[in-house]
Amino acid sequence: MSTRTRRSARHRRRFVLAFVVTVGVLAAISVGAAAVSLTQGPRVTEVQVDPEAATRESGSRVIFTADQALAPIDASQVTVEPETEFTVDAAGRTVGVRFPTALDADVDYTVRVAGVTGLGSGPSSDLETRFTTPAASLLTLVRDPDGPDQIVRHEIGTDDATAIFAADAIDDFRATSAYLAVTTGEAEQMSLTVVDRASGEAADVAIPGDGTLTGLQVSARGQLYGYTFSDAELTAESGRANVLFTGSLRDAFASGEAAEPVTVGGEERSIDRWRFVPETSSLLLNDFSGDLTLLDTDDESATAFGQAGGIQGVARSTYTALVWRVEEGFTELDLSSGEEVPVDDVDLGGETILGHMIPLATGGTLRGYAEMVEGTPADSRVVAAAGGSVTDVATVAAGDALQQVCASPSAQYAAVTVAPDIVRNAFDRGVQPLPRDLETRVQDIRSGELVATAPGFAASWCEVGPW
Template sequence: MSTDDPAGRPQTRAEARAAREAAEREAAERASAETVPPVPVAPEEVGLRLPSVAQPVSSSAAAQPSLNDPQQKDPAQGESSAGASPRNRRFLYTILAVVGVLVVVAGGLGVISLLQGPRISQVQVDPAEAIQVSGSRVILTANQSLQAIDESQVTVDPAVPFTVDAAGRSIGIRFTVPLDDATDYTVKVAGATGSGGGPASDLQTTFTTPASEVFLLNRSDDDDRIFSTDLTGENAVPVFTHPRINDYRSTSTSLVVAVEDDDGSRVLVMDHKGENVHELTLPGDGYVSSVQVSDRGGLVGYIYSDRKISEDSGRASVLVTQLLSGEGEPHVVEVGGDEASIAEWQFVPDSAAVLFIDFAGALSLDDRSGDAGAQNLGLAAKLLGVSRGTYTAIVERIDQSIVELNLADGSETPLAASDPDFGPATTITPFPGGTLRHIVTRDDTGLPIGQSIIRVDDDGAAESLIDVPSGSAILQACASPSGQYAAVTVAPNLVDNAYDDMLVPLPTTLETHLIDLRSGDELVALTGFDVSWCQMAPAF
């Protein structure tokens, strides 16, 4: 049997078998060419194909591309198909492994969080501000949204009145009175639960308030000075000096100082170092006294009188308020549309409202942050004090009864007597937790034999803090913002203690006694007066 070749000539079996074997060798050579580079050939040999086993292959030849093999691939292409794919797969496996680990870790942390309950992620508090003003806050931020927090879940140690405002992840605890100085406070929220459920946990933080520093005024024959000092008196530093300092007050960031010049008074505002001074514009050329400040309202107030006053012109003892920043004009307080002459006045703590008694005996309240004007609260003989954080004033009515007046609704209750009863008080200064009462002590015949400051707690329990003998006088008693300390200004030996020639004359020798109200112990006696805890300067 024979097979025809392409040319049409019959082939023998041997020829056909030889043709098949040649075809198989060519197929094997093509398969080998995919992995082993072919041997380069000379141009004149193009078209000839020799068995790869018959031609030795050198290392240099193996690196060169073939010119005559259409199936030969570019070496770079060969490396990409043969080597890059495994590397890509290894990189992909690595990424998948990392992602898997992160998923496991995140899941584990989520499980731990669910098992532990909420935790604190951030705490915000300003301890320095907290000892100076009411209304400071500590804000706890949890790591997840919380279910509603009830005030009963919150405790503060040492105990202090507070309110709670919670939403989302935040819990705000607002202290309604200033805090004690140099004290560790612990705030705890018991049983806080995430909004999505899960176990409850306690959120707790502790912060420390700084030691108190006060300002004190010291007058001399040369210059008057305002000093900054700690409660030991050993680190006093003068911050402002002027020949005649009539009055001053302190805010959390500023000093407001009234000085006397030949042409009248000037009111200066500066920082606590006595620097960055700017002067306030007064209503005219005149004199200023009874300076007070509203830290919360950003206001300064004072009693102003023109230098030239006649029966037909000039203002006498009008109450003026203006911004501490110096912006805007000073505003005179009016009653019934007329500028009123004021006998005594006070800023209501933690507000921009003024409480005052005019020379007609009318007690009025005027919120200087609005335009409602003065609100009449009846007749009064004396304004004794206004409590921090309660919006309550202690007032002596014209019938000599002493009442606690609620400034929000006008209701009033008689001021409870102390136990023991030390007698009627000439002045009463409220502080958080009680009052300081200035008492004139008398003998069995009713003659004065001395003076005392009595601490009376809210429950009526009374105790004498300081006693001075006849011949000396207590000018003023003030409490620190939290009621932790008292400052009592004493004029010793009045017979030999001459008065100065200031707008509001005072004895030239004055001393301030600092007393720990918790223990009743006296800390130190300092030379000077008008400690910055006081809402106004002393008068005698």
């Protein structure tokens, strides 16, 4: 046998031996993995959650992805700590835990799905994740008679305050996670600016003409904005008075594209109060004749809800509006069914006058009352009322004026705007004038603890400004 033949035979034996060893190792790994799979149950391969977005808006999710298809999941298998309302949907390898209301800020959350099994049965396991939501933040408008006005961002629980936009004569602003909508100028010569919050860049946006912009609002879910416009030259025969315009913040920033007038039945109406309906394409309108109308902007269909004297708000994560009827008083109106439930009065142990009321995403209302002593206004009290119970949130001392009450997205905090020493607190020269010295106090709604005090007003947690 030649030397070349013997070498070739040795190479073949080495190859066969290496192949057998490799197959054996792979088989052992496969058997080991199968054994582990048979003894430990499904495992988490990915978790998706955005803690910051979860504190800003309703409908956020924790999504688990497992390493195998799962047997049906029941809501009873899911726990969230601290206890929080949730819904569950599952399909294939994923389990989604949805929070219908925003989550509290600066809280450690644990989400656990217990007793999960594979689609073909086998041992069970728990899917679990932990995350911490960031501290809350709040924007306020600080007007300065000696310099530019500023929109300032405040980190709740710290002394952090950062001016994020400045301009002369800022009248109002509203904010989404991505944009600011800001109105500036003097009466009848106003401007609209949209600011990209990520870059700080600003874009001027075309408006209907010379006139006044009021009632500025935004919709976080659709990145929309709206305002009511009145022409500078307005007579009984001509001109637009409080006509509602809405548009896209994205388009306005990208190209300066103007908002479009809103029509009901093909006609522009003079709108007194209005609101975006959260998580929908609808607007709730209350015109100067008292007509209360729900308008779907997608198909322009309109639903009439009779006469109303005002809209107090539409609760986040719900389809329920708080409205005032001349005869019935305050009622909660289900916009999907038309059903109404009267809002009960509360007894604060003395004579009071109700001045402020807004709906809360968690149910109930946040209210501001002026206490009366022998017919004279005394302290103001801010309370949360739900299901017959009343929780004191804040007290504003006599002599100071309560300007507005709002709630954070999860109703964890209240923003209480106050004008100190109202007798000596002169009004500014804004298009919508207010006392020059204003501060916003952040109160814990559950405990009544004062958490922070920020200069300014028009808190970004509010649907509208304090007018």
